[in-house]
Amino acid sequence: MTTANPQPLRHFHVPETAWVERQMPRFTGAEREAVLQRIKALLQERDAVLVAHYYVHEDLQRLAEETGGCVSDSLEMARFGRDHPASTLVVAGVRFMGETAKILSPEKRVLMPTLEAECSLDLGCPADAFAAFCDAHPERTVVVYSNTSAEVKARADYVVTSSIAQRLVAHLAGRGEKILWAPDRHLGHYIRETTGADMVLWDTTCVVHDEFRARALEDLRREHPEAAVLVHPESPARVIAQADAVGSTSQLIQAARELPHETLIVATDSGIFYKMHQEVPHKTLLAAPTGGRSATCHSCAHCPWMAMNGLGNLLHVLEHGGNEVHVEESVRQGALRSTQRMLDFAQGRQTPVLGHGDA
Structure with a gap:
């Protein structure tokens, strides 16, 4: 089940990556x-x-x-x-x-x-609208992605990164807890499908990962049948379905090292290629296709911010x-509390059982 946001999201401007890069000073x-x-x-x-x-x-x-x-x-x-x-x-x-x-x-x-470097997931989940969404579902445990403001983190029960989100949500679901998830709906859908958790999802996407196109990826795979596909879970479900490895930035770099394939198609921000090339200099890295370098492509696989x-x-x-x-400081304390719960879980310490209204 996906729940619509309780009120229309504020509109925000997404600068074109090419325009941003033209404004940056060039040193030679x-x-x-x-x-x-x-x-x-x-x-x-x-x-x-x-x-x-x-x-x-x-x-x-x-x-x-x-x-x-x-x-x-x-x-x-x-x-x-x-x-x-x-x-x-x-x-x-x-x-x-x-x-x-x-x-x-x-x-x-x-x-x-x-x-001025923002994030579409952060901008797409303003704290006041998110608080109303939480208030509409007081029985649910609130889990938010790290790509959110300090105010949103302070309203949450848990903060997660993409590397630990599945494991933490599966743990909470195993205790019978129902989840309110924000902000990335693609990542939320992936977690719900892989854990079976009862989740309602905030409706926002990353301007980079949302641009990856499943049909174009199918075409690229036909051109390179020997390639493995690495996908960040903020991508659409039909793109994730074609992946040989799904994971966070760090997990995708690890997959690049461990997979035997000599050619890798990578569906995440192209900035990751610097570190991947360091780790696997002998492998060929291909960028997964996006919506194309047109008026509809906000990022072309690189975050403008x-x-x-x-x-x-x-x-x-x-x-x-x-x-x-x-x-x-009061916001920081709330955000630290929800972040520390994730850190404790990652280090093997038991997550607390939360009562209604706990933050």
Whole structure:
């Protein structure tokens, strides 16, 4: 069963990835090398560490690696930042990732190259509308994806990442709990189908993964019958149905290493290719087909908001400050509680049985 949202979602503008990339400063030759060296020096001077998501430009991923930072998924970015001795975390990603870092590390300064880097799942699940949705289903355990605002996390019973969502929901369902899921309906549908859980779903999708096309993928598979298909579960069901491996960003990289296939068709943000090429340099990586480079294609397999992170605005925030992430303390405490429940579950500690109204 899928439940419609209780009120129309706010409309938001999705910038075209190509347009965003044209606005970013371009550095070449000696100028680019000077920028890189200046950023490295400033990270040391500011007692800062750079944590970057798999989907940002490879320049930032490489820079994080070279300076002792982290390239990973959103939760591992936050955990790395929490455990790192640096007093300042610089988060290259989208806004909810900076918030997650602040939720786990309130004593640290959290900066981002830009605070304009949003996420369609976050924007598509505003806290006030989500609260009304929860109020309409008070008997359900509220499980939200990490791609949400701190306010939404604070309203939830559990936060999950794509790597642990199935296992946690299956555990809750095994205890007889009914689930309210938000925000990605494709991921929610996949979890419901694979766990058998009783779930109502919020109705929002990722602008990147929603663009993958099942029929075009079938055509590409016919052209490359030797290829394995790797799919992120935020993708439509007919795309997931063709997968040899379904999983989070980290799980897809692991599958690329472990599968024997020499050709891989990858249905997630193309930013992941940098890390995949490192792990399997001998394999051929093909991007799964999207809606095409037309007026209807928001992302063309690359998040336009991730594309807002670049060397230029990273240098600017390190030189001049600003773009600091703040989370109001009462909200942070609520979001930490729901996030900590997931962390406890991942570490093998029993999840609590929640009563009505528990958060």
